[in-house]
Amino acid sequence: MWRLDARYLSLMPTTTLSPRTNTARSTTIALKLLMAVTGLVFVGYLILHAYGNLKALAGEEAFNTYAHHLRTFGEPMLPYGGLLWAVRIILILSLIGHVYAAFRLWSRAGSARRTKYAAVKTAATSQWMRWGGVFILVFVVWHLLHFTIVKISPNADKQGAEITANPYQLVVASFEVWWMVIIYVLAMVALFMHLKHGFYSAQQTLGLTGSPKANARAKTLGLGVAALIVVAFLIPPLSIAFGLIN
Amino acid sequence: MSNMNLTLKIWRQAGPQDKGQLVTYRVTDISPDMSFLEMLDVLNEELNAKGEEPIAFDSDCREGICGMCGLMISGHAHGPEKTTTCQLHMRSFKDGETITVEPWRAEAFPIVRDLVVDRGAFDRIIQSGGFISANTGAAPDAHAAPVPKDKADRAFMAAECIGCGACVAACPNASGMLFMGAKITHLGELPQGQPERDARVVSMVNQHDHEGFGGCTNIGECSTACPKGIPQDVISQLNKDLRTAMKNGR
Ligand code: HEM
Ligand code: SF4
Ligand code: FES
Numbered sequence: 001m002w003r004l005d006a007r008y009l010s011l012m013p014t015t016t017l018s019p020r021t022n023t024a025r026s027t028t029i030a031l032k033l034l035m036a037v038t039g040l041v042f043v044g045y046l047i048l049h050a051y052g053n054l055k056a057l058a059g060e061e062a063f064n065t066y067a068h069h070l071r072t073f074g075e076p077m078l079p080y081g082g083l084l085w086a087v088r089i090i091l092i093l094s095l096i097g098h099v100y101a102a103f104r105l106w107s108r109a110g111s112a113r114r115t116k117y118a119a120v121k122t123a124a125t126s127q128w129m130r131w132g133g134v135f136i137l138v139f140v141v142w143h144l145l146h147f148t149i150v151k152i153s154p155n156a157d158k159q160g161a162e163i164t165a166n167p168y169q170l171v172v173a174s175f176e177v178w179w180m181v182i183i184y185v186l187a188m189v190a191l192f193m194h195l196k197h198g199f200y201s202a203q204q205t206l207g208l209t210g211s212p213k214a215n216a217r218a219k220t221l222g223l224g225v226a227a228l229i230v231v232a233f234l235i236p237p238l239s240i241a242f243g244l245i246n
Numbered sequence: 247m248s249n250m251n252l253t254l255k256i257w258r259q260a261g262p263q264d265k266g267q268l269v270t271y272r273v274t275d276i277s278p279d280m281s282f283l284e285m286l287d288v289l290n291e292e293l294n295a296k297g298e299e300p301i302a303f304d305s306d307c308r309e310g311i312c313g314m315c316g317l318m319i320s321g322h323a324h325g326p327e328k329t330t331t332c333q334l335h336m337r338s339f340k341d342g343e344t345i346t347v348e349p350w351r352a353e354a355f356p357i358v359r360d361l362v363v364d365r366g367a368f369d370r371i372i373q374s375g376g377f378i379s380a381n382t383g384a385a386p387d388a389h390a391a392p393v394p395k396d397k398a399d400r401a402f403m404a405a406e407c408i409g410c411g412a413c414v415a416a417c418p419n420a421s422g423m424l425f426m427g428a429k430i431t432h433l434g435e436l437p438q439g440q441p442e443r444d445a446r447v448v449s450m451v452n453q454h455d456h457e458g459f460g461g462c463t464n465i466g467e468c469s470t471a472c473p474k475g476i477p478q479d480v481i482s483q484l485n486k487d488l489r490t491a492m493k494n495g496r
Contacts, residue, residue, distance in 0.1 A: 024492035027451040028421075028461030029485055105419070105461040112353055112420035112460035118255075118268060119321035119346040123465045126418040201464040204478065207486025215479045 028105065029205075035101040036202035038094035043199060043225065045091060046191075050232035056245065057236065060168040067167045099137065106130055128193040136194060139187040146174070154180055175240035184237050188230045195226035247278040250341040254289065256301055257348045259357055266357070268346065278337035282325060283308065283315060285336055302360040308332040310473065313408030316415065317361055318348040323412035323471035330410065330473045350415035354422070354457045365411050367457040368425060374453035375446035376429045378438045391437040404431035406474040413468035413476070419460030424468035426450055427480030430487055444491035451488055 024030060052070070055063045073083045146152050151164040158173035174180050200222030209215040239245045251274045259266025273289050280288070283305050290300035306314035310333040319325035325334040339345060347361065355363040393401075405428075413424035430447055433439030439446075455461075462481060469478050 022448055022452045024448050024451075024488055024496045026455075027448075027488065028455050029451055029488045030492070031461060032463070032485070033489065105463060109419035109421075109460040109463075112458055113351050114353055115351055117318060117321065117348055117351055119348065120318065120416075121321065122418045123467050125465050126463065129463065197464070204464045204482050205485050207482050207484075207489055209482040210479050210486060212477050212479055215477065215482065 028108065031101045031104055032205045034097050035105075036205040038098040038101075039198050039202050041090060041094040042098070043195065043202075043229070045087070046195075046229050046233075050229055053236050054232060056168065056171060057239065060166075063168040063171075064166065095137075099133075102130070102133060125197050128190075129197055132190040132194050135190045136187065139183070139190070142183070143187075147171075171236065172240055172245065175237040176246075178241070181237055181241045185234065188234055191233075192226045192230040195229060196222050198222070199225045247337055248341070249275045249277055250336065250339070250343075252276060252285075252339065252342070253344040255344065255346045256361070258301070258360055259349075261359060262356055266360075268348075276336050278335065280336045281308070281332055282317070282319070282334040282336065283332050302358075302362045304362050305332055311408060313410040316350055316410045316412055318346075318350065318415055320346050323350075323416040324410075324473050328473060328475065330408075333473075350411050352411075352414050352420040352459065354420065354459045355411060355414065363411070365409070367459070368409050368411065368422070370457065371422065371426060371450050371453045372429065375442065375449035376433070378433060378442065380438070393436060397435040401432050401435035404428045404435070404476065404480055407432075407472075407476055408474060410473065412471045412473060414459065416467040416471035417460065417462075418465055418467060419463060421462040421468075422454050422457075422459040423462035423481050423484060424472060424476055424478075426454055427482075427484040428476045431480040431483045434483065434487060443487065444494050444496050447484065447487040448491050448496045451484075 052066055055066045070084055071081045075082075147167075147170065151170060153159055153163050153170060153173050154177045155163075155173040158169070158176075163169045163173050175184075200219050203209050203218040203221070204215070209218045236245070251272070254271045254273060255268045256271060257266055258269045271289055273285060273292075276285050276288065283303070286301060286303060293300050303317065304314050306312045308315070310330040313330075315331040316324060317331045319331070319334070324331045326338050327334055349357055349361045350363045350365075352363075354367040355365055358364050407425060407428035409425065411425070414420055414422050417424075430450070433446065434443055464478070464481070466478055469476060
C-alpha cells in the first residue's frame with residue numbers, strides 16, 4: 001500500500017523544497033576540524049614560546065631584550081605591543097573554538113553510551129585528552145596570572161617591583177620555589193600527553209594520513225613534537241631549580 | 247587440553263525498556279575446541295532443560311563472514327582474539343576463568359533483549375549514501391573502467407568490513423567512524439564511486455551523527471577490536487573526503 005513518505009514530499013507540487021540541513025559543516029567531523037586547526041595554532045605558538053624561554057639560558061639581558069622586542073616588534077608600522085595583541089587575540093579565539101569543540105564531543109560521547117560496560121575501562125588516551133586538557137586549561141589561567149596579568153612572586157625572599165617588573169628576575173625567583181617547579185612539571189606531563197595524541201590526531205583529522213605508513217609516521221611525529229616542546233619548556237625551570245642559573 | 251569449567255556473568259535484559267543485570271552461570275565440561283557461541287548453546291540447552299529462559303544472542307553464518315554475531319567478552323569486543331565471536335574458541339580461555347559477557351553498548355544500538363542489539367543504524371547509514379547508482383541493462387565491459395592495482399587492493403581491504411559493530415562497541419565515544427571510513431574508502435577508491443563521492447560522505451556522516459553515535463577522537467580502539475583489521479587510515483580518508491566536500495560547497 002502506498003504511504004505518504006518524506007521522500008515523496010519533494011515531488012508534490014504543493015510543497016516548497018525544504019532547506020538543506022545536510023551539510024558538511026553540521027557534522028561532528030567539522031567540529032574535529034575546528035579542534036585540529038585551533039590545536040595546530042597552539043602547537044605553533046608553543047614552539048615560539050618555548051624558544052623564547054630558552055633565552056633565559058643566555059642570561060638576564062638576552063631574556064629581557066627578547067621580552068621587550070616582542071612588544072616593539074613591527075614598530076612603527078604596528079603600535080607598541082601590537083603584534084603581541086594580535087597573537088593574543090588569535091590564541092583566545094582558538095582557545096574558545098578548541099574548548100567548545102572538545103566539550104561538544106565530550107558530552108556527545110556521554111550521551112552516545114549511557115550504560116557503561118561492567119568490564120571495559122575507558123581508553124587512557126581518551127582520559128588524558130579530556131581531564132589532561134582541563135588541567136592544562138586551569139594551568140594556563142594560573143600561568144597567565146603568575147607571569148602576565150598579576151605577576152606574582154611566590155618567593156618570600158624576593159618580593160617587590162624590582163623582581164616582578166623584571167621578567168628574568170621573576171622567572172628565577174619563581175623556580176627557586178620547589179612547589180612552583182612541581183606545578184610546572186605536572187603541567188608539562190599533561191601537555192606531553194595532550195600533544196602526543198593531539199598532534200597525531202590533528203593530522204588524522206585533516207586527512208593527511210591516508211595509508212598505514214603515513215599513519216604510523218604521524219604517530220611518531222606526534223611523539224617527537226610533544227617531546228621537543230616539553231623538553232624545551234622544562235630546561236629553564238629545571239636549570240633554575242638545580243642552581244645552574246641564578 | 248582437557249575440558250574446562252567456567253563461571254559466566256551474562257547480561258540479562260527481558261526487553262528494550264527493562265533494566266538488565268549481570269547474572270552468574272556456571273558451565274562445566276566445556277571442550278576447548280568449541281566456539282564461544284557453541285559454549286553458549288550448551289548453556290542454553292541446560293537452561294531450557296530447567297525451564298528457564300535461554301539467553302538471546304545473535305549469530306548467522308558462524309564462519310566469520312556475515313557480521314551478525316558480536317559480544318563484549320570480559321571487556322574485549324569479540325573476545326581476546328582478533329576474530330569474530332563465532333570464530334573465537336574456548337581454548338583462548340583458562341579453566342576456572344570468570345568471563346563477563348555484555349551486549350554492544352551504544353545508544354545508537356538499542357538492546358532488543360539480553361545480548362541482542364538492533365544495528366539498524368548501520369543500515370540507515372548505508373541507505374543514506376553507501377551505494378553507487380548504476381544503469382540497468384547489459385553489463386558494461388569489464389575493461390571499460392580500468393582500476394589501478396593499489397586502488398583495487400585498498401578498496402578490497404576496506405570492503406572486508408562485515409558491519410559487525412565491534413568498532414562502535416569498543417570506541418570510548420561509541421563512534422561509528424571506522425565502519426563509515428571503510429565504506430567511504432571502499433567506494434571512493436573505485437571509478438564507480440566517484441559521481442556521488444561528495445554527496446555520499448556528507449549524507450553518511452550526517453546520518454551517523456543523527457543516529458546518536460559519538461564523534462571520533464582518533465583513539466584507535468576500533469581498529470584493535472575490528473575482526474577484519476580495518477586500519478585507522480580509512481578514517482583519515484573519511485575526514486579528507488568530508489573536507490573536500492566542504493570545499494566543494496556541500
Ligand atoms: C579545557 C581545555 C582543553 C580540553 C578539554 C582539550 C581537549 C582536547 C581534545 C579532546 C582534543 C582532541 C584530541 C582527539 O581528537 O582525541 C584536543 C586536541 C588538541 N589540543 Fe586540546 N584541550 C584543551 C586545551 C588545550 C590547550 C590549552 C592546548 C594548548 C596548549 C591544547 C592543544 C591541543 C592540540 C595541539 C590538539 C590537537 C588537535 C587535534 O586533536 O586535532 N588543548 N584537545
Ligand atoms: S569496521 Fe571492523 S569492527 Fe567495524 S563494523 Fe566493520 S568489521 Fe566490524
Ligand atoms: S555469525 Fe556470522 S560473523 Fe559471526
